Amino acid sequence: MAETVTLSGTASPGLLASLDPLLREWLPRQRWFAGKGRPVTGFTLVAATELLPVDSRLGLYHLLVRAHQPLTIGAEPHPGDCYQLLIGVREALPPRLAPALIGHVDQGPLAGRTVYEALHDTRPAEVLLEAMRSQARIGGLCFEKEPGRQIRTGLVPRLVTAEQSNSSVVYGDTFILKLLRRVVPGVNPDLELPLALAREGCSRVPAPTAWLQAELSGEPYVLGVLQPYLQGASDGWELALRELAKGEDFGAEARALGRATAEVHTALARALPTVTLGHTQMQLLADGMIERLEAATQAVPALRPYAPALHSAFTALADLSAEGHLWTAQRIHGDLHLGQCLRSPAGQWWLIDFEGEPSKPLAERRMPQPVVRDIAGMLRSFDYAAHSAAAPAPEWADACRAAYCSGYAEVSGRDPRTDPVLLRACETDKAIYEAVYEARHRPDWLPVPMAAIERYAMTDLT
Numbered sequence: 001m002a003e004t005v006t007l008s009g010t011a012s013p014g015l016l017a018s019l020d021p022l023l024r025e026w027l028p029r030q031r032w033f034a035g036k037g038r039p040v041t042g043f044t045l046v047a048a049t050e051l052l053p054v055d056s057r058l059g060l061y062h063l064l065v066r067a068h069q070p071l072t073i074g075a076e077p078h079p080g081d082c083y084q085l086l087i088g089v090r091e092a093l094p095p096r097l098a099p100a101l102i103g104h105v106d107q108g109p110l111a112g113r114t115v116y117e118a119l120h121d122t123r124p125a126e127v128l129l130e131a132m133r134s135q136a137r138i139g140g141l142c143f144e145k146e147p148g149r150q151i152r153t154g155l156v157p158r159l160v161t162a163e164q165s166n167s168s169v170v171y172g173d174t175f176i177l178k179l180l181r182r183v184v185p186g187v188n189p190d191l192e193l194p195l196a197l198a199r200e201g202c203s204r205v206p207a208p209t210a211w212l213q214a215e216l217s218g219e220p221y222v223l224g225v226l227q228p229y230l231q232g233a234s235d236g237w238e239l240a241l242r243e244l245a246k247g248e249d250f251g252a253e254a255r256a257l258g259r260a261t262a263e264v265h266t267a268l269a270r271a272l273p274t275v276t277l278g279h280t281q282m283q284l285l286a287d288g289m290i291e292r293l294e295a296a297t298q299a300v301p302a303l304r305p306y307a308p309a310l311h312s313a314f315t316a317l318a319d320l321s322a323e324g325h326l327w328t329a330q331r332i333h334g335d336l337h338l339g340q341c342l343r344s345p346a347g348q349w350w351l352i353d354f355e356g357e358p359s360k361p362l363a364e365r366r367m368p369q370p371v372v373r374d375i376a377g378m379l380r381s382f383d384y385a386a387h388s389a390a391a392p393a394p395e396w397a398d399a400c401r402a403a404y405c406s407g408y409a410e411v412s413g414r415d416p417r418t419d420p421v422l423l424r425a426c427e428t429d430k431a432i433y434e435a436v437y438e439a440r441h442r443p444d445w446l447p448v449p450m451a452a453i454e455r456y457a458m459t460d461l462t
């Protein structure tokens, strides 16, 4: 690896100025760009690290840039989201890299060069793996490796093309590196939880092998995590849809998923603190759900007729806590659905992507929660699959629900169905989140959570 130079944001104003017009156009088009719908009006360079010398045939910059966007009316002042970029610099792009093009630079230190999304390219992706293998410190970037883990040489990288919130590179079907795109300071649960689970001996999660961090203005940023690649694994969503299309039962898989979820929860409860939630905390939990309902009815008018009935699911939870009922809270997955579960060819289930709901602040995502929140996420997912099929199959979802809860109880000793008020509140909250998500991202899918909302509104638990 060539000698590296770290440029501070102020030390290299020319670099960002030369990239600025290209990034303004390119960044909002990326699947992982979080600020969709608002133009990018400028950038601040947070950090720049030269990983391959830019005056050679192939240069490589690691950049952290803050994207400025106009605020929506009523929004809190916000400095802009910080994104991680790997920018390749060449004289011209070979045809195989055409899809990676960011643009041709016509001013500043890179004038006359072509810049592109370097993760598409073999050498830049290799540089990251080599740095992890050697636990390199390059400028402000720290590449760490879990003691005792080996990363062999010669693994050929390929960029994962699936739609995702971040970007992943698979190395020779041995490792997968997830590079986080919108990065925030603090302990990131996508590294924290799998590491804690692996150290606890839980084998339902691919154990982090290595990771990439930066220290900026005294604050840690997790930038990427390398894990073993589960070769030939299928995700739960694809499997469920396949079985549904064939008219096949998914009960055995749902039960295994329930067992896997409980194994992860019990290991998390051993590894990290648990707390008891009394009336005040449960009232806060219910208030949060009510606030989300109110915001959702503004964003999705179709929710409005159901709002009073949905509201009663949350007040029922607050009422139960007022009667002295106590709950336990612990660290959970935070965004569990069928797409976050991988089944290996040997038939084992693994849980991935512990980032939580990325739109929520990190502190909120790291708070202990009742495990029922994760369970509700999976139950909603069975319902989604059943209602995405050509002919809705509610009895299929009911069977999955029963099997999943039984599997969960077999391992944890606690059946989530014995807490119907909390379960209903969490499922309602999730379905409301989904209605907002679908209205914003996939309007054609809005009827799926709306069908559940209509059902919840019609069936009062009390």
Ligand SMILES: Nc1ncnc2c1ncn2[C@@H]1O[C@H](COP(=O)(O)OP(=O)(O)O)[C@@H](O)[C@H]1O
Binding pocket: 160, 162, 163, 164, 165, 166, 167, 168, 176, 178, 206, 227, 228, 229, 230, 231, 233, 235, 339, 340, 342, 352, 353, 355
């Ligand atoms: N350890 C792994 N083995 C095999 N495939 C994986 C692994 N981790 C993730 N994937 C694949 O990569 C995709 C994206 O991973 P995920 O962690 O969900 O990223 P994102 O946060 O960007 O959505 C997953 O849907 C899955 O198909």
Ligand SMILES: O=P(O)(O)O[C@H]1O[C@H](CO)[C@@H](O[C@H]2O[C@H](CO)[C@@H](O)[C@H](O)[C@H]2O)[C@H](O)[C@H]1O
Binding pocket: 165, 237, 335, 337, 338, 339, 357, 377, 380, 381, 382, 384, 385, 434, 437
């Ligand atoms: O995959 P992410 O963690 O970014 O989650 C977001 O996108 C999901 C869709 O890709 C969305 O999940 C919803 O649709 C799924 C089917 O596509 C279904 O299995 C889930 O149960 C349903 O919530 C998720 O809500 C959103 O946060």
